[in-house]
Amino acid sequence: MSNESLIDTLVGELRPVKRQKPLRHAIWLLGLAVVELAAFLALGTMRPDIGSALGTAAFWWKLGSLGILAIAGTLVALQSFDPSRSPRQGLRRWTALAVIALLVGWIIDIGSAGVQALVARLSWQMGLECLVTMTALSIPPLVALGILMRSGASTDGSGSALAVGAGSATWGAFVFAFHCPSDDPFYIVVWYSLSCAIVVGLARLVLPRVARW
Amino acid sequence: MSGGENEWGRLMAAAQEGQAAPYRRLLDELRQWLTRFYARRLPPAFVDDAVQDTLIAIHEKRHTYDPERPFKPWLVAVARYKWIDRLRAMGRSATEELPEEIAVDDHESAVTSSIVLTELLGELKPAQAEAIRLVKIEGYSVEEASARTGQSGSLIKVNIHRGLARLAAMVQKQADVE
Numbered sequence: 326m327s328n329e330s331l332i333d334t335l336v337g338e339l340r341p342v343k344r345q346k347p348l349r350h351a352i353w354l355l356g357l358a359v360v361e362l363a364a365f366l367a368l369g370t371m372r373p374d375i376g377s378a379l380g381t382a383a384f385w386w387k388l389g390s391l392g393i394l395a396i397a398g399t400l401v402a403l404q405s406f407d408p409s410r411s412p413r414q415g416l417r418r419w420t421a422l423a424v425i426a427l428l429v430g431w432i433i434d435i436g437s438a439g440v441q442a443l444v445a446r447l448s449w450q451m452g453l454e455c456l457v458t459m460t461a462l463s464i465p466p467l468v469a470l471g472i473l474m475r476s477g478a479s480t481d482g483s484g485s486a487l488a489v490g491a492g493s494a495t496w497g498a499f500v501f502a503f504h505c506p507s508d509d510p511f512y513i514v515v516w517y518s519l520s521c522a523i524v525v526g527l528a529r530l531v532l533p534r535v536a537r538w
Numbered sequence: 539m540s541g542g543e544n545e546w547g548r549l550m551a552a553a554q555e556g557q558a559a560p561y562r563r564l565l566d567e568l569r570q571w572l573t574r575f576y577a578r579r580l581p582p583a584f585v586d587d588a589v590q591d592t593l594i595a596i597h598e599k600r601h602t603y604d605p606e607r608p609f610k611p612w613l614v615a616v617a618r619y620k621w622i623d624r625l626r627a628m629g630r631s632a633t634e635e636l637p638e639e640i641a642v643d644d645h646e647s648a649v650t651s652s653i654v655l656t657e658l659l660g661e662l663k664p665a666q667a668e669a670i671r672l673v674k675i676e677g678y679s680v681e682e683a684s685a686r687t688g689q690s691g692s693l694i695k696v697n698i699h700r701g702l703a704r705l706a707a708m709v710q711k712q713a714d715v716e
Binding site: 326328331332335336338339340341342343344345406407408409477478480481538 | 553554555556558561562565566569586589590593594595597598599600601602603604605607611612614615616618619710
C-alpha cells in the first residue's frame with residue numbers, strides 16, 4: 326500500500342475521540358479502590374482488634390506507607406501512559422519512598438519490647454494466607470491499570486509495567502492492611518514485600534506484551 | 539514543517555474532533571517529516587514501512603495527545619518508539635536479506651542516508667557493527683558478509699541479532715539521537 330492510499334484510509338476511518346485525561350483516570354481508580362475496600366470489609370474481614378490497633382505506631386506506619394506507595398505508584402503508571410513521559414524518574418522516587426518506609430519500620434521494630442526468634446515472628450501459616458489474599462486483592466487494580474496502559478501509549482513498556490505492578494501491589498496490600506492482625510514490622514516487611522514482588526513480576530512479564538502498539 | 543509546530547498541534551486537535559480536512563493536511567506533512575526522520579535512522583529498505591507503521595500508530599493513539607502541550611515531543615516520542623520497534627524487528631529477522639532494488643549498487647547512498655544509525659553502530663562491538671553494516675545497510679547476503687569478514691554465517695546472524703537488540707536498548711535509554 327502506498328503512503329497516499331494509507332493516508333486516504335486513515336482519513337476515511339477518522340472518528341472523534343475522547344482525549345486521554347490522567348485526572349479522570351485517577352478519579353475512576355479512586356472509585357475502584359473505595360469499592361474494593363468496601364466489598365472486602367463487607368465480607369466481615371475487618372480485624373477484630375482494630376480499636377486497639379489504631380493506637381499503635383506500627384499500624385499507622387503500615388497503613389500510611391502502603392497508602393502513599395499505592396498512590397505514588399499509580400500516579401507514575403498513569404503519567405507513563407503518555408508517550409512523551411518516561412516512568413523511570415517516578416520509579417526511582419517510588420523506590421526511595423519504599424526504602425524510607427522500610428527504615429521507619431526498622432526504627433519502630435527496634436523500639437518494640439522483647440526479642441523473639443525471627444522464624445517464629447514470621448508466623449508461616451498466617452503469612453502464606455496473607456500472601457495469597459494480598460496478591461488476590463492486587464488483581465483488580467492490576468487489570469484496571471493494565472486496561473488503561475493498553476489504551477494509552479506508553480513508550481517504555483517495561484517501565485510502565487513496573488509502575489503498574491508497584492501501584493497495584495501496594496494498593497492490594499493497603500486494602501489487606503485493614504484485615505491483617507499483625508503489626509510486626511519484620512512480618513510485614515517480609516510477607517508484604519514478597520507479595521509486592523510477585524505482583525510486580527507478573528506485571529513486568531505480562532503487560533509489555535499485551536500493551537504493545 | 540510547513541505550518542510550524544503549534545500548527546500541527548492545532549491540526550491534531552481538530553482531528554481529535556473528527557475534522558477530516560485538517561487531519562489529511564497533518565498526515566501529509568507528517569509523512570514528509572517522518573520520511574526524513576527515518577531516512578537518517580534506518581536503512582533505505584525499511585524507511586517506508588516505518589513511516590507507515592508510525593502513521594497508523596499516530597492514528598490509533600491520537601487520543602493521547604493533549605492540545606495544551608507542544609505537539610513535537612509527542613510526535614518524536616511516537617516516532618522513536620516505532621524506530622526501536624523496527625530495530626528489534628530487524629534483529630529478529632537477522633537472516634532476512636534486503637530486497638533486490640536496494641542491494642549492493644546503492645551502498646554509498648544507503649550508508650550516507652542512515653547517518654544516525656551509522657553513528658550508533660560506533661557504540662557496538664566492531665564485529666556486530668560490521669555484520670549489521672554489511673547485511674542490513676549495504677544489502678550483502680549473509681554468505682557474502684561471511685566471506686568479507688571471516689566470521690562464520692551463524693556468527694554473522696548472532697552478531698546482527700545481538701547488535702540490533704543492543705542498539706534498540708541504547709536508543710530506548712537516550713532522550714533522542716538527532
